[in-house]
Amino acid sequence: MSFGSVLYTILIGPIKLFFEIVYSCVYSITANPGISIVFLSLAINLLVLPLYMRADAMQEEEKDIQNRLSRGVSHIRKTFKGDERMMILQTYYRQNHYKPTYVLRGAAPLFLEIPFFIAAYSFLSNLSILEGVSFGPIADLSRPDGLLSLGALTVNLLPILMTLVNFVSSAIFTKGYPLKTKIQLYGMAVFFLIFLYGSPSGLVFYWTLNNLFSLVKTVFYKIKHPKEVLTVIASVAGIAAIAVGVRYIGISIVRVIFFTGAGVLLQLPAAGMILGKKGLLRHTERKYEPAPRLFILCMMLMMLLAGVMIPASVVRSSPLEFVSVNSFYHPLWYVMSAGCLAFGTFMVWCDVFYGLAKDKGRVMMEGAACCLCVFSIIDCMFFGRGLGTLSTALMFEDGMSYTPLQQGINALILAVAAVVVVLIYRKFKNVLASVLLVGVIATACMSGLYLYQSGSELAEYSERAKSEEAMAELPLSRTGKNVVVLMLDRAMGEYIPYIMEEKPELMEAFSGFTYYSNTISYGGNTNFGAPALFGGYEYTPVELNLRDSEPLVDKHDEALKVMPRMFSEQGYDVTVCDPSYAGYQWIPDLSIYDDIPGVHAYITDGAFVDEELQAVFITESKRNFFCYGLMKTMPLVLQPTFYERGNYRSLTPLDTRSQGVHDIYTADGYDSKFMQAYAVLENMSSMTKVTDDGRGSFIMMVNNTTHEPVLLQKEDYEMVAHVDNTEYGEEERSAGEAFGDAGERRLHMDDSVQAMEYHCNMAAYLKLAEWFRYLKENGVYDNTRIILVADHGEGRDQMDDLIYPFGDGTMDLSAYFPLLMVKDYDATGFHVSDEFMSNADVAGIATHDIIDRPVNPYTGKPIGTGMEKKEKQYILRSDKWKVEENNGNTFLPGVWLSVHDDIWDQDNWEVVGIDTTLPEVTGDGS
Secondary structure (H helix, E strand, O other), rough: OOOHHHHHHOOHHHHHHHHHHHHHHHHHOOHHHHHHHHHHHHHHHHHHHHHHHHHHHHHHHHHHHHHHHHHHHHHHHHHHHHHHHHHHHHHHHHHOOOHHHHHHHHHHHHHHHHHHHHEEEEEEEEOOOOOOEEEEEEEOOOOOOEEEEEEEEEOOOOHHHHHHHHHHHHHHOOOOOOOOHHHHHHHHHHHHHHHOOOOOOOHHHHHHHHHHHHHHHHHHHHOOOOOHHHHHHHHHHHHHHHHHHHHOOOOOOOHHHHHHHHHHHHHHHHHHHHHHHOOOOOOOOOOOOOOOOHHHHHHHHHHHHHHHHHHHHHHHOOHHHHHOOOOOOOOHHHHHHHHHHHHHHHHHHEEEOOHHHHHHHHHOOOOHHHHHHHHHHHHHOOOOOOOOOOOOOOOOOOOOOOHHHHHHHHHHHHHHHHHHHHHHHHHHHHHHHHHHHHHHHHHHHHHHHHHHHHHHHHHHHHHHHHHOOOOOOOOOEEEOOOEEEEEEEOOEEEHHHHHHHHOOOOHHHHOEEEEEEEOOOOOOOOOHHHHHHHHHHOOOOHHHOOOOOHHHHHHHHHHHHHHHHHHHOOOOEEEOOOOHHHHOOOOOOHHHHHHOOOOEEEEHHHHHHHHOHHHHHHHHHHHHHHHHHHHHHHOOOHHHHHHHOOOOOOOOOOOOOOOOEEEOOOEOOOOOHHHHHHHHHHHHHHHHEEEEOOOOEEEEEEEEEEHHHOOOOOOOOOOOOEEEEHHHHHOOOOOOHOOOHHHOOOOOOOOOOOOOOOOHHHHHHHHHHHHHHHHHOOOOOOOEEEEEEOOOOOOOOOOOOHHHEOOEEEEEEEHEEEEEEEEOOOOOOOEOOOOOHHHHHHHHHHHHHOOOOOEOOOOEEEEOOOOOOOOOOOEEEEOOOOOOOOOOOOOEEEEEEOHHHHOOHHHHHEEEEEEOOOOOOOOOOO
């Protein structure tokens, strides 16, 4: 970040973010861009009203002082010259307790107006939601209004109206002011006319509303009893708001609450005035003693908590997840940007509000700030947990929702905390300041630790990344025998019949394949399921835990090297792409293959992403890391609204971080992780290098397309900016029924999460079909054995036969039903087999009839042939999928399941261990 961008982020960024959040919230209620601008203007003006009132008072004070000193200053200037005049002027000012720098107080309103104008200009000039939207006589809020046509000449009336309002306001306000002040205000009005004349009408409309508000404010300065008049106006506006809210009864409960709630709040000034006149409210004068140190400590704590510690903890959880291999952007820059936004929000603008407030206002702000700090710590540390996996786009994979009970408990605890904090604030300010200081130091230390840990891991990666920049090539021989093992991470085994029913043309593209409909994996996550897939039965969780003197990372890497080493020793041209968790690193450590001659290893995930989309992703992530930090400090009742399905109230026209899914039919934006993986499948043909090398090729590859659920545009299942599948109606919700008998089992498609899971799987097979057609056209399909397999499935409650009772609830056995499809040499047709299989059969299938009596080169034991499955198979159920925490010599204790013969028969499943490292029935693991 350059110095200019840092300064912009600190000074303008918080205001622009506030604009966006307010507008987004209002638009979600009104659904009208023009009305939303009205409410935005009202909200911003009410927010800054205390600032402008204080600035105007300072300006008025400066005018009075200037008038009082003008006669003496004029006499000195006429009588004295040179240095003598300067010295006498300084003495005169000092005697009257005045400094020449005080003249800047007269420009305070201007200094405040500039950053708000820049923020408004930046926000509204680029707001895509205004494009093509009319409002009253304005045809398009994203373009100049052009309301008046004089022959071939088009005149924009809004800027002229804005200027006239500005002139009237300036004329009223500057009555009695010196000429230079009048010139200043009229000059600014002319400047805005010239500068905004050709601007989008939405922006000019907003600024015109601001000027109207300023005019009303100026008029109130000049009339008697302004409070009473304002109270009446507020009451009338409140009644109108309630009337609007009543109209939405039975239509939109959100709008009813919004408008009636606003109407009731607007009646509070009238209620207070009436009660005051009846003597029911007593106003006692008391001396207020602000404690600036306390407020500053509160703001420092909030800055560190929301802007540094929480964002840094997200990066620290898995730093390499936030790295794109094709354009390395250090993830700590996201934390840096969040920190700048937090600094601007809490240490600049909150301090500006505090500095311009009177003593009473400062005391109130101090109390509120103390409560805010305590609320934030409670919410961050004790609530909002258990939301599932957080993606690099800062989206919770299973969404965000809290029960009314959770929200009620949270609100009750915060209410009690508020009472305690206010009591301590009133009696023991010094003690509270000391506690806050400790909190600031602790938060700073934790932030520093998180940054150091993340930076260390990223530094290690940046060194090895230099040797991993080569573009992958997938060599396939026309004359030799090739073997391809393609692991589609989390590909769902249950989907294949329905996908083939929906897209019958895929059966031709997948000719020669056999689909195994009775397959298991040995865990519901990659760290449990992948070792057996790549290494065979010696690498199931049971076998790995029995080798309890060796680190898991070594056993995992050994499994990844079994097939590449066997084929390398047989003289094959070996290529490995994206081996899962190699070196127990999120971005695989390809150096594990350095000791195997002739192995070509590559990172393909993210290698084909469009740079423009990546740039937009980075920009949005900078903003959303701070928003995530803010969200985690909010009460539970506010978090889902601010989170907004992972958009964090963003109005960016093209979201490349994550897809905003509205329902089962519609979505907006791109999912960056999906795009990184999907682009690899799109480029499989361009990566493929057909040769006449008779020795054959072995390719072992991992792809994550099926791991990143997204909603795609049917019928081609493409990633587009705006997905709308409403024309498919109930077909989307009844996929199993719509696709024929498909094994006489219905695949539930009842919500968007289930649909998204299905869509990303379908997209992968459609792209693989294109690659298979390319292989056929180039004569390398029939002589290539292809194994499509997954490390695990995912539980989405879509197959009733796989919902298994567990404890007080159920578990979805689909998590252990991975994809397994095999095409052998010269095979034809598409076949389905119900033979009991596991993904640990892959090594045996890959080497069958190619390597005579294949032996694990690391253990000397024969590669499994399937005889192992005659006995019960043991599966580890655990949520400890992060290798950063589950990386000892054995997997952390979990739940063990056994299954045999047929996964569809629930009588074949059994829970055989809870919170243990081995299934209890095996004892020795046999």
